[in-house]
Amino acid sequence: MKVHMHVPPAHNLPDREALKSATVELEATFLAEMLRSGGLGKSSGALGGGVGEEQFSSMLVMQQARQIARAGGIGLSEILFRSILEQAYEE
Incomplete structure (x- = not known):
């Protein structure tokens, strides 16, 4: 059984690097x-x-969170990335 997957034109596909970011x-x-x-x-x-102090503490927490996410985080970004790509290729 051959499965046909509709692939949208390249100009409709998300930029992988921008999406990952x-x-x-x-x-x-x-x-x-x-x-x-x-x-x-x-x-x-x-x-x-x-x-x-409150403002700088907030910025520090955000930078720490970015470092955690860039190092692999809890896997949320990868799940979202793959899900969005799957939807883009299904349309």
Whole structure:
């Protein structure tokens, strides 16, 4: 039995590198929220507290989450990447 898979024209296919970057960034955003929920990035007052410390703590947590995601993370970006590619090739 021969299975026919419709492949859309190349100009309709997602750019794999851009898609991979976007899915890694999405996983990083998710991880940052999880880290914040776990207490990472809460102001300790070590730098005098205030709004500045809170903003920089938030940026630090996001960068840590990006590094986790780029190193393989929890696998969310890979699942999303493959799922989006599968849908692109099915259409």
